[in-house]
């Protein structure tokens with residue numbers, strides 16, 4: 060039986076680093092508040108002339124090298140992002156052209172906020188198994204600094220910019236690669252985290268700009284409570300469905316939003332924190348980029364070995380959520 064494997068990964072973070080001390084000059088906050096409430100110490104911020112596609116391309120180039128694949132071999136390109144270069148066309152088309160992915164490739168964006176990379180992986184997995192695609196490039200990329208209200212201390216301290224990418228391929232070896240995926244959404248929670256302006260409900264106008272409709276708004280406590288609940292549920296179900304115990308999971312790569320959410324997940328699942336890969340202290344919440352960025356770092360740090368089980372678990376605006384189980 061055929062499997063779909065992660066053949067290569069890459070990531071990129073913009074050069075500019077914004078520390079908590081820097082933020083203290085912009086809004087009424089403290090390093091102590093940010094670290095104790097979120098675990099974040101610094102985040103990377105894209106330059107004014109750097110868009111989401113620029114970050115995506117750099118991460119993709121590194122993933123293609125890692126997989127020893129040429130851009131010309133990619134026939135499926137998916138970009139997961141909440142901060143596309145344009146409302147239309149897709150950021151995937153911008154990336155395709157600049158990266159040299161051929162015109163016959165299928166290229167589109169996925170909007171599932173912080174769960175976007177796992178949604179992209181599930182879609183690519185299914186399309187590869189139709190045998191109509193040979194090589195998928197999936198990218199999670201965000202320039203969240205472009206939709207954050209830099210006057211709102213309750214949100215601006217939490218987010219950062221970055222990108223991560225993976226090359227997916229089919230192999231004729233059973234039981235490896237993407238062995239399970241469980242995605243979901245709770246549309247009743249749309250209001251908990253959204254950017255109200257710029258879409259068909261509230262098109263851009265002088266009034267929408269003046270009233271701050273084009274910034275991200277979040278009910279932090281509601282998101283927090285739901286995140287812990289749904290991530291625990293999908294992670295536990297994924298392990299049980301595959302007749303594993305939590306002890307057999309070598310590494311959990313959770314969405315990097317808040318250290319307290321990850322610690323609660325660790326306690327509730329009974330998986331020690333040492334088995335969680337955490338880099339939110341250096342990047343903040345990079346939404347769809349967070350899991351592939353952490354995956355790339357974890358792999359390069361030697362935290363993943365052949366035969367290991369790795370569990371990805373995410374939640375985001377929507378509220379979307381999901382878990383994916385990988386065997387290397």
Ligand code: ACO
Pocket residue numbers: 087088089092093096097172173174212213214216252277278279280282283286316317344346374375376
């Ligand atoms: N600096 C100092 N004080 C602050 C700051 C700040 N940056 N932000 C808020 N405060 C104040 C508040 O005004 C409040 O003051 P008050 O009690 O006088 O009203 C106090 O700190 C406590 O605020 P809370 O909102 O109750 O703080 P909480 O402990 O809930 O932490 C946080 C807030 C960090 C946002 C938390 O709720 C959280 O992490 N929620 C989840 C958010 C998340 O993960 N979002 C990402 C979703 S993924 C996606 O799709 C993008």
